[in-house]
């Protein structure tokens with residue numbers, strides 16, 4: 001039976017109204033997704049983001065340590081960390097760069113070991129600094145856009161280092177344009193300001209800190225002993241970035 005003309009017109013009318021409703025909704029969703037993607041992108045908008053190809057050392061202990069009685073301790077993920085995205089071509093710009101320290105005569109090892117690329121973590125592959133609050137400073141040699149800082153204090157056995165503070169600056173004395181990108185010194189005993197970050201267990205994966213593309217020449221890492229002793233150690237510090245324009 002043929003559909004009367006009046007009903008056919010009504011059906012076309014409803015279809016037109018539906019398409020008007022659906023289309024703007026879809027466009028809105030697309031625009032929202034696009035805005036979200038843009039918001040996630042670090043400095044250098046429009047740049048292609050790719051996972052940083054971190055080179056991790058072999059783990060020196062198995063499993064997740066359960067018996068550490070440290071307050072405000074981050075629960076281990078129990079799986080590899082998620083990829084960290086940065087503009088393509090970002091590399092470890094700290095490799096082989098000059099390191100100075102609050103302890104220029106380490107108890108064990110040499111300061112060069114902080115940026116020598118050896119991350120194995122065994123005896124002979126870490127530097128030991130004196131007790132209490134100590135820091136190391138890496139001079140990148142020129143201003144860089146810094147996207148991530150990856151560091152290993154010690155990963156021979158599970159340990160927690162205390163009052164870890166990571167800072168960026170324009171000058172070697174950390175007086176100009178100082179920015180703190182990680183701080184778990186909750187009670188400000190190191191006098192750099194109270195931090196909100198959590199304590200963490202050292203593993204072969206290292207500790208990764210997001211530096212959000214900040215421009216800096218100097219990177220400084222502070223600590224104040226660990227749960228096993230009063231001393232401070234570094235296996236390696238890596239800074240992923242690119243020369244600033």
Ligand SMILES: [Ca+2]
Nearest residue numbers: 113118235236
């Ligand atoms: Ca090293």
Ligand SMILES: [Ca+2]
Nearest residue numbers: 163185187189
């Ligand atoms: Ca503290």
